[in-house]
Amino acid sequence: MSPDELVYLGVLAGSIPIGLLFRHLSPPGKQGAALLLGLVITIATCWIHSLHSLVTILGTWIIIKCSWRHAPALSLGWTFLYLLFFRLATWFGLPSPTPFANAIQLLLTLKLVSLANEVQSFHLEKKKDVSSFSKSQVIGRLSHEPSLYDVISYSYCYVGLMTGPFFRYQTYADWLQQPSPQSLPCMEPCLQRLRLVPVYAALFLAVNAVFPLAYVLTDDFLEHNFFYRFFYMIAVFFVFRMRFYSAWCGAEAGCMTAGLGCYPEGALSKPGGGPTVQYSPEPGAAVVYDFKTVQNIDCYNTDFCVKVRHGMRYWNMTVQWWLHHYIYPNAPFKAYALRAGWTMLISAYWHGLHVGYYLSFLTIPLCIAAETAMEASVRSRLGPGGQSVFDWIHWFLKMRAYDYMCMGFVLLKAGDTIHYWSTIYFIIHVIAVACLVIGRVAKGKRREKKEGSEGEKQRDEREVKKEDVVREKAE
Template sequence: MSPDELVYLGFIAASIPIGFLFRYLSPPVKQGAALLLGLTITIVTCRIHTLHSLITVLGTWAIIKLNWRSAPAITLGWTFLYLFFFRLSAWLGLPQPTPFSNAIQLILTLKMVSLANEVKSFYLEKKKEVSSFSKSPVVGVIPHEPSIYDIISYSYCYLGIMTGPFFRFQTYIDWLQQPSPLSLPGKDPCLLRLRMVPVYGALFLSVNYVFPLAYVRTDEFLEHNFLFRFLYMIAVFFVFRMRFYSAWCGAEAGCISAGLGCYPEGAQAKPGGGPTVQYSPDPDTPVQYDFRTIQNIDCYNTDFCVKVRHGMRYWNMTVQWWLHHYIYPNAPFRAYALRAGWTMLISAYWHGLHAGYYLSFLTIPLCIAAETAMEGAVRSRLGPQGQSIFDWVHWFLKMRAYDYMCMGFVLLKASDTVSYWSSIYFSMHIVAVGCIVLGRLLKAGGGRRERKGASEGEKTGAAEEEKKTEEQEVLREKSE
């Protein structure tokens, strides 16, 4: 493990017992202590680069105060432009930011954009109350306009400050104002979340030792046969997953120990977003709680879901919620694949300026288009057994697609990524394009046969079927 990884590990490990201590604090003390701890972590790990995060926070506060109505769009532009300056600061003669300051800046960007949206929602609901002369509780709307102290406290709260998960300002306020935090579940869900972390950690260390990423960049690697080169990306993505499974499960455990994101199951909380319905528990029925709000990874479904589009849903779940609510709806396209492409482009920019991010993220829409084409042309025409076989093949190709895209994400440079992809003959790109072409050919052939033998009322055009599929996907995502 690198020195930076050891620091992350120490921070995650320390946050778990500290979290249990925070349950004993009153709301004002809890707010101040979480801010002091978070600021200490930031200053120790980032030093002078703490100024980057502070400027981002103060800039967002000024935007909200000056123009709350346009704050979401302006804050998005402000934070993303500052990310660009932050990443080019070394080129401008400024000190090179530390990896820790980069991690803090990423989470802070999500928080500031979300905060601006929450403040706008608060004022809009307030105006409705004035015009209707009535007040009705609205799920997810903050109770008051945050002060500058509230904003700084939320920004530098030690929970998830470097590792995530992302959580909204409303979630933070709910955490501070928990009426009886000691009565909320903590030990059992915390241990449940940690039970596989030693396994993930051991697998990460052992497989990474046998299949180091640096070997891919050597001339010796290219001397191996195609099968070796192809299978190597499977090992690399496995290491990648185990690393993040360990880190995110540990970070979630730190939130669980402190009680952050603990809501009744009846509130139907979503990762990142929090409760989605008003919930009033029955006084005669024991309340069951969950920590879905701060769940950042679903390890099982990440590995075993069938579709590429579903794989994204279970990975970095709180950030996916942020993208789905603040980026995807504002995409300048209507088609699902194009909107997904726009969202992936923004996600790539958020991650960094390395070309490998863009090469990887912008391959996702191609894969989505491929699986959509094959589902409409092949799977829909199969029986139950045939669909089961199709799904297993689909799952296998989904995993290979993520293996393939992961190489760009970890190699970072365009030259290294293209060099590796060319060493396996751009196989997954070819498979994706082949599936799209085959799907359209099969649909076109099926359409001609239908025109010959079917009545006008039984015909369904290929374009109409694809449109229905996209509309159903959009409706399903909106419902989430």
């Protein structure tokens, strides 16, 4: 493991036991201690680069105070433009930011855009309350506009500071105001979440040692046959998954010990978003709690869901919620595949400027279009047994598509990514295009057949009517 990875590991491991202490603090004490700890982590790992996050926070706060009505769009533009400046800092003679500063900046961008949307919603609902003389029933509505201290405290809260998960300001405010945090579940969900982390970590270390990424770029790699080169991306994506499974499960455990994101099951919470319904348990009734709000990974469904589009739902789930609520609805397209492409483009930009991100993320819409075409034209014609076989083949191709796209995500450079893809003859792109063409052709033939059968039916009806007319005349 690299020194940076050891620091991440230390932050993750330390946040789990520290979270237990926050259950004993009052709301002001909890807010101040979480802020202080977050600032210590930020300054210790980022040093002078901590100013990037502070400037971003102050800029967003000024936007919210000056124009809450346009804050969502303005904050998105501000934070994303600052991301560009942050990544091109060396062009302006500034020192290159540390990886830790980059991680904090990424999560901060999500938080501040979400905050601007929450503040806008607060003001709009407040106006409705005044005009209708009734209290709004919007789920997760803010009770007041956050102060500058609140915004800074939320932004630098130590929970998920560098590793996620993303959570809304309302989730943070609910955490501060928990009436009896010590009575909420803690150790059982935490241990349940951590039970497979040693397995993930061991697999990560073992497989990474046997299949190092750097070997792909050597001349020796090209001497192996196609099947070895093809299998290598499967091993690389496996290492990639094990790494993030370990990190995100550990990050969720840190939220659990602190009690962040703990809501009754009846609130039907969503990862990233929090409760979706108003839930008031009956007096004296036992309440079951969950941590769905801070769930960032569903390891089983990531591996075993069938479709490419579903695979995105179970990976980095809180960020997917953010993209779905703040980017996807505002896409300048109506078609699902194009909207997905726009969302993936924004996601790629959020991750960084490396071309490998864009090559990977923009392959997803092609895969989605291909699977949609095949489902509509092929799967829909099959019986239960045929559909089961179709789904297994679909799952296999889905996993290979993610293996393929992962190579762009880890190799980063355009030349390195295209070089590797060329060694396996761009096979996933070829299969996706072939499936798309086959699906469209089959759908067209099906439509022609359907139109033909309808035409024959209409002709038969006309013949029957003619025979009836002739019969009536004869009678």
